[in-house]
Amino acid sequence: MFEPVIAPSASLLGLLQRGRGDGQLHALAADRDEAIAALEECVTSDPRSDWQVENRSLYYARVYMDLEAPLGGIERHLNCPDDFTDPDDNRTGLALSVLGHLAGYGRRDALLLLRQYAATGTNWAWALDELALRDDDAALLALAPAVLRRFPADPQGEAELRAAIRGAYEPRPWRLWAAQHPRIAAAGEQSPFDLWQRQFQRPAVTPGWSVADVLAWADQCEPEPGAVERRAAAAARCLAAVARPEDRELLHAAARDGAEGPRRAALRHLADQDDPALPALIEAAAAAADERVVAAALDTVGRMRGSQALPAARRWADPATGGTDSALGEAAMLLLADIGEACDAPAVVTGLRRWLQVHGVRGAGLAALVDGAGRLAAAGAVPTLRHIYGEAASSDLRGRAAQALALTDPYFACGPAVECLWDCEEATRELAARHVVTTGDARVLERLRRLAADPAEEAEVHAAVRGRLTARDR
Numbered sequence: 001m002f003e004p005v006i007a008p009s010a011s012l013l014g015l016l017q018r019g020r021g022d023g024q025l026h027a028l029a030a031d032r033d034e035a036i037a038a039l040e041e042c043v044t045s046d047p048r049s050d051w052q053v054e055n056r057s058l059y060y061a062r063v064y065m066d067l068e069a070p071l072g073g074i075e076r077h078l079n080c081p082d083d084f085t086d087p088d089d090n091r092t093g094l095a096l097s098v099l100g101h102l103a104g105y106g107r108r109d110a111l112l113l114l115r116q117y118a119a120t121g122t123n124w125a126w127a128l129d130e131l132a133l134r135d136d137d138a139a140l141l142a143l144a145p146a147v148l149r150r151f152p153a154d155p156q157g158e159a160e161l162r163a164a165i166r167g168a169y170e171p172r173p174w175r176l177w178a179a180q181h182p183r184i185a186a187a188g189e190q191s192p193f194d195l196w197q198r199q200f201q202r203p204a205v206t207p208g209w210s211v212a213d214v215l216a217w218a219d220q221c222e223p224e225p226g227a228v229e230r231r232a233a234a235a236a237r238c239l240a241a242v243a244r245p246e247d248r249e250l251l252h253a254a255a256r257d258g259a260e261g262p263r264r265a266a267l268r269h270l271a272d273q274d275d276p277a278l279p280a281l282i283e284a285a286a287a288a289a290d291e292r293v294v295a296a297a298l299d300t301v302g303r304m305r306g307s308q309a310l311p312a313a314r315r316w317a318d319p320a321t322g323g324t325d326s327a328l329g330e331a332a333m334l335l336l337a338d339i340g341e342a343c344d345a346p347a348v349v350t351g352l353r354r355w356l357q358v359h360g361v362r363g364a365g366l367a368a369l370v371d372g373a374g375r376l377a378a379a380g381a382v383p384t385l386r387h388i389y390g391e392a393a394s395s396d397l398r399g400r401a402a403q404a405l406a407l408t409d410p411y412f413a414c415g416p417a418v419e420c421l422w423d424c425e426e427a428t429r430e431l432a433a434r435h436v437v438t439t440g441d442a443r444v445l446e447r448l449r450r451l452a453a454d455p456a457e458e459a460e461v462h463a464a465v466r467g468r469l470t471a472r473d474r
Contacts, residue, residue: 006393013038017047019395019424040073046094053396059424061101092123100130119146132170144177211247218261232264239269267300274306286328301331337372345378374404399428426458433464
C-alpha cells in the first residue's frame with residue numbers, strides 16, 4: 001500500500017486524517033472555512049494506508065453534517081480530468097462512500113452528485129453500489145441506458161457486462177434493469193456459468209504422493225509476487241498428509257539447505273509438527289545471506305505454537321544475548337506478545353519501546369506488540385500505549401491501543417474513552433460506550449444519546465450505547 005502524507009497529530013488536519021474523535025470536536029470549534037478545507041483535503045486525498053481495515057466515510061460524513069459543509073470540493077474532485085486518466089478505485093472511493101452516507105442522512109445534493117457520477121464517472125460501479133442502498137427504483141431505472149452504453153454490443157463488451165454484474169456488491173439495480181432490458185437479463189443468466197467454466201479450465205498441476213515429490217513441486221511456481229509463499233503453504237499442507245517418520249531426515253535437509261520454496265514448506269511443516277530440531281534450523285536460516293531464506297525463517301517463528309515455542313522465543317529475545325537487535329529477536333518478541341505468559345509482560349513492554357525507537361509508530365509488528373501488552377495486562381506499557389494512541393496514523397492501530405489501554409490504564413474510562421466516542425472506528429466507539437464514565441462530563445450522555453438515535457450507526461455500537469443508557473449503574 002502507498003504511504004500517505006499525514007500532518008502532525010496536534011493540527012486539525014492531522015486529527016481529521018487520523019479519524020480521531022478530537023478531530024470532529026476541534027472541527028466544530030475551529031474557523032468554519034479552515035475546518036471545511038481540512039475536511040475536503042481528507043476526503044479527496046484518502047489518508048488511509050489500508051482502506052480495507054480503516055474506516056473514515058461515516059466519520060467524515062458526520063463532520064460534513066455538523067459543519068453543514070457544501071459539496072463543491074467533492075464535486076470538483078470527482079469531475080476533474082484525472083478521473084479519465086486514473087481508473088484506480090482508491091482515488092474516488094472514499095469520496096463516494098462519504099456521499100453515500102450523506103445521502104442516507106437526507107442530503108439531496110449528495111444523492112444528485114452520486115447519480116451524475118454513476119452516469120458519467122470512471123468509478124461508476126462504486127457510485128451505483130452506494131445508490132443501490134439509498135435511491136428509489138425510478139431513479140435507478142433511469143440510469144440503465146447510461147450504464148449499458150459503457151458496454152459495446154460485441155463479445156468483449158458482453159463479457160465485460162457479465163463481469164460487472166458478477167462483481168457488483170449490491171445486485172438491486174441489476175435486478176431492476178433485468179426486468180426491462182433483455183441484454184442485462186441474458187448477461188445475468190450467463191454470468192454464473194462464466195465462473196464455473198473458469199474453475200474447470202484451470203490447469204490441474206498437483207504434486208506426487210511422496211515427500212520428495214511435494215518438495216520438488218514447491219520449487220515449481222510462477223515468477224510472480226507471493227507465488228512462492230502460496231505454493232510453499234500448499235506444499236506444507238500436503239506434507240502433513242504424506243510425511244512419515246522415515247522422511248524426517250529429508251525434511252531436515254530441505255529446511256537446512258533447500259531452495260526457497262522447499263525450504264519454506266519444510267520449515268512450516270516442521271513448525272506444525274513441533275519438531276525438536278526446528279529452533280536450530282530457524283537459527284541457521286535466520287543467519288543466511290539470502291534475504292528470502294531469512295524471511296522464511298521469520299515467518300516460521302510466527303507459526304510456532306508447540307512446547308518449544310516459548311523457551312526458544314525467550315532465548316532469542318533475551319537482551320543479554322543481543323537478540324533484541326536482530327530480526328530473529330524481533331520476530332521472537334512478536335511471538336511472546338502473541339502467546340507469552342504473564343512473566344513475559346516486562347519483555348513485551350521492552351520490545352514495544354524498542355520498536356518505537358527503531359521503526360516509529362508504524363509497521364505491521366507494532367499491532368501485535370500492542371495487542372500483547374493488553375493481553376498480558378502490562379501496566380508498564382501505559383505511557384507507550386498512550387503515545388501510540390495519539391500518534392498512530394492508522395485508525396486500526398489506534399483502536400488496538402485503545403483496547404490495550406482499557407485493560408491496563410485505570411484512567412481510560414474518564415480520559416481516552418471520552419474521545420473514543422467520536423472515533424472513526426465502530427469497534428473503538430463500541431469499546432468507549434462500554435467503558436466510559438457517564439458522570440462528570442456533560443458531553444458523554446449527549447453523545448451516547450446521539451449515537452443511539454443515529455440510523456447510520458453500527459448495530460454493535462447501538463447495543464453497547466443503549467445498554468449504558470438503560471443501565472441502573474451507568
